[in-house]
Amino acid sequence: MEVIFHWCILGKFHRKAAWAMVAICLSLMGTLAWSQEPARPTIDLAEFVQRLLPLESDASDQTDLYESLLLLYTNPLDLNQATREELAATYVLSEAQLNALMAYRQAVGPFLSVYELQAIDGFDLPSIFDLLPFVTVQPPRMGLRTGWVQPTQHFLMVRSGKLLEQQKGFSAIDTNARSNTRYLGPAWNGYIRYRKSRTGLYSLGFTIEKDAGERPWNWSPKRQIFGPDFTSFHAQVLNRGRVKNLLLGDYQLQVGQGLVFAAGFSLGMGSEVIRSTYRSTLGLRPYTSALEANYMRGLAATIRVGPRLDVTLLGSSTRRDGSLDQAVADPNEAVISSLVGSGYHRTAAERDKHGNISEQNIGFHSLYRLKSQQGQLGLTSLYTHYGIKIQRKAQPYNYYEFSGADHWVLGLHGDYHWQNFHFFGEGARSQSGGIGAVGGLIAGLGKTVDFTFLLRHYDKDFHTFYGQSLAESSRPINEDGTYWGLRYSPSRKWQFSSYYDYFSFPWLKYLVNAPSQGYSYFLHARYKPHKRFSAYLLFQQKNKERNLPNSEASLVPLVETERRSAVLHMQWDKPMKYVLRTRIQYGAFRYIGYSESRGFTVVQDATWKFAKGELSGRLAFFKTDNYDSRQYVYEKDMLYAFSIPAYYDTGTRHYLLLKYNLSNDLRLWLRWSQTRYQHLDSISSGLNSIAGKTRSEIKAQLLYQF
Template sequence: MNKLSTTLLLAISINTPCLAQSTGSNHSQWQQYFEQLADYDDIEDNNMENLYERLCELETSPINLNTATDDDLKQLSFLSYTQIEELTEYLDRYSPLQSLGELSMIQSLDPVRLQLLRHFVYIGEEKKAEQFPTINNILKYGKHELVGTVTVPFYNRKGDRNGYLGYKYKHWVRYTFKYGQHVQIGITGTQDAGEPFFAGKNTMGYDHYAYYAVIRKLGRIKTLALGQYKIRLGMGLVMNTGFSLGKTTSLVFSTPTNTITPNSSRSDAYYLQGTAATLALGKHTDITAFASYRKIDATLNDDGSIRTLLHTGYHRTISEMQRKHNSAQWTTGAALRWRNYGFHIGANAIYTAYNRELRPNTSQLFRKYDPAGKSFYNGSINYGYISHWLNINGETAVNNEGAIATLNSVSLKANSSLTLTAIQRFYSYRYYSLFGSSFSDGGKVQNESGIYLGASWMPLSRLSILAYSDYAYFPWARYTAALASQSWDNMVQTTYSLSNRLALSARYRLRLRQQNHTDANSEKTLIDKTEHRARLSLAYTGTHWTAKTQFDGAYTVFPSNIKDKPNSRGGMIMQTVSYIQDAITITANIGYFHTQDYNSRLYAYERGTLYSFNFPMFYGKGMRGAMFVRGSIGKNIIIIGKVGATKYFDRDVISSSYQQIDSSWKTDMDLQVKWKF
């Protein structure tokens, strides 16, 4: 099987002529920066994957700086609020720009951001009175994109033999039509391994379809979305179906407020379905309104009420298929926003109703204050001020129980090389929002208070430092702690450019958290869990060759008197090498990992297919290897192949239940074709 995988990949690389200049190297550059910021909390919550997909979308539809609006620039989430403000002012004063090199005049744009901008913006013609394009121009000059991907596993799971309703292959297809920033139409069909295809209840083929049509800049209509979409209001306390920034990304990324984006995700969760629009009421005021009705998955109680809302999207077994779309959700809301002289203020309200009553199992302490009933509403006020050196943002929300949540942040640009950030949050344990997602340590906008202090510093032209310290207190029980608990999280990351081609990066994270433990008297108490995580990497970037050597380590410590919780150590070394020549990109990586158990698990980034952010997890003892090949045929066709294999030395069976593989090997192959026409 491994020989077959290698043969197929070699066939792709040999038979793909070098007829066009590939964008693979450029794409790799911003990917490398992006993966440096990934933390395992963000990875496990899929925050990085959602942000990554959004940047991939932006890369395919870059922004013309000479016609860009304020809302356009806010899509550049890798810029801070201050950098966006300075970029906006520079464009107002000096537009039209003649080259991207002029952006180096903006002091707050460091060399990394200047390089990133080149992948997402361009200098085009200036059209001060830009009109919405005619139907003829849209049809004539619009761009089509068709992507198809299949994952082939070279093994059988237990469920593949008996239990799953479909075959073992995973595949998806996506069609997109775009006309600049004005029109975007698309549909995505996706199939997880084990789900029936054109069989059973999936008579329409794929298990999940995402479809949308989005129009922007149509007179007073800033954005109009039909079909499936994602929306974020304020800072996300009442509504955010997109991504949330983590503790590291909060130092270098920004999140625009009151945004409507199409849902092209392959996930059958965290989106709305219906219509949404943002309209300009005046020069400084706009309103956003939306309405959504969709079927959802849920586990039901014996009386037909909803016990748990499900977000996995898996429909592989009879029981999973029975839960598919067995309930319905209706959501509507509106937001009013005013901006002027750097100040902004907004009011947000949403209402949600279900066709069945939500009745969670409140005998579990951590679920005692979960939402219960058939209808819910949330309201909030968000506010802030942005200038060249100061950025203030905040939101205060209330739910139908009268419980409060508030989040406030201050970012101060102390000088050209140092930016300080502070974030305060208070989320009552009685507060809940069915669509809330924002900055937190516990992963929910509920049952948490905390303060976060961070810094982004470039003391030398070749040295950059990111650091934060975050304290959180949980006044009520949570999933892993039956009593009030606390957490303290600290991280420092440095990157030093030894030369124009060689960079050394180091990261250390110390996290202290409390969790459940049952003592000798069968009483539940809390014990301290201390995690040490470190990473050291050396990266080389040449004209055609790039290489990266990375060491990761984890050490989890429990109190010495707790005999059933042994300390856990783990380490991993990974070597990655890439070769880029015209239309061909080849990347290979190999690594060895050895951890004592799941508590010392480790993650490593792997180059993958388009629109997929790959950060596989490893624990136990074994090796991981992968080969990635990307080739272009002319300017319109991209072919990608990847083979990845993991060999475990400490087990003969991988995973459990229906996912069980009766082997110490796990090998997968991804094949993808992208056609632009």
């Protein structure tokens, strides 16, 4: 069958004639296509994320992205049903490739096999290999009853782990010390996940999680605490007549460019310099992460009102963690001084904040699709009510922050495709009158050059609680920016990428006592002579203004800071045998005019694959002047786990990870990791501190597939 496809591709026909010939070939081979559908390749999602975001400063920022990609990997897109938006969210295909795939499907008809990707103009083997883990070709859609007994995914997973060294929070109380606070629960952490689903039909699942130091059991339904520290559940039905999507339980909504509703499908600024500017409209998604914030809990539905018009309605009633304080006007009135999203409930003070604030949401989204998937227009609205009024602490940088118990935000988004140009944008207005706006384009300038441009503007009083559009800051507020991205692929072996981003903050920020500005740029070169070896070299620099630390001046001056990073990464891969990765990483940070902090890391990873599993390990040496030049490097971890520790001081980091198939249905993971520091006598701080120079962790995980 594969030979026939190559014959169809290589024939020197007019494009329409070639498509017709491919269709004839497919019809002749139709009875064999589904039976010969290849198994989807496995993927190391941590390594995939590292390629997209090779330099990171905080692991928690990308956990939601990892969960979203994992959800996509475990529920692959059907090439015959997937929309352009869903395919774009894989971050694999260029604008020209998306156009070619849509045109091929419209001209030839339904795919019979993923082998057909080879027949699409502009699809090279590296792109196909990157896409295969996220797509499949399924038989014609079956009924719900049949799909229930033939799920595409059905598993139960249990994981636990603990630090081998004792943290202060688990030690005996020192009666001579000022503080006698300790963690209330045991030192081990626990995680349970169950899911049963059939792509395009339904999904049912729950997640249970307990962090180290939290009590294993607590029952407080009024605060939505149902035994374990965090519980999450969802039940979803898809494509039942006019009901396109019905979700009960925990969920997220991803529409437009993320000004009003945003889920985890966002890259930010990284080595994917082109598609990072655009966010796909994916609609309602079940929430499966263990992150204890930024999700809704209730009922939501998307209804097909017309052939090209969908309407989504949602209602949510959940609980949030918050720090309470006295109101400025009335000391007897309690107000929320800040919302807490860490998810930790280990001490008495943290437990008091657990679910202590009620939050209700009512939302609306309508989406009108233009003909032939040329574009779409959408309208969004979200009303939020808190049981207690929010009033930030009286600091100058909080002057324009949201204050009150009720809030609404209204947005309008759209995008349009013309040839290899993709125009997109979104504007929103919050109750305060603040405006947020994003607009840009992605262009395929021939087969070798891709270009993107994005403008963003967020008023200092623009407020959005569930929005997360592209920004230098962690939230889209008080920022203006311009982003340019360029990618040049002269051959299949070489690819060069770069971006430049300028940003300014019209009002004050935390630790920035005046309006400020900055810029960043990124250079990336990738070399892949064949599928067994790849390498990339990158450089990134970011300059931004901050308060001068330890200043004794009455008015603390702003000083420009500079952070520079460089990485050389190489990988050797022998299929079904081994993978070797070598990484050299350098970083430096300084307040311009003052001394510079430098650091580097040398990492060697190895994975050996055998009949019943694989064994992976790492040896790393790091040296930094101080915490300012710390190094973050992704680590291979268990399925559904994500690890990116900070390397600082001078020392070594190593781990061993065993994955073993006990049977066809039962898999086991065991992981041991350790960091050794040369100069530290105490690791971390507060109740997390460890006396000594070593920090070690063990974890175990079992996955049963029904």
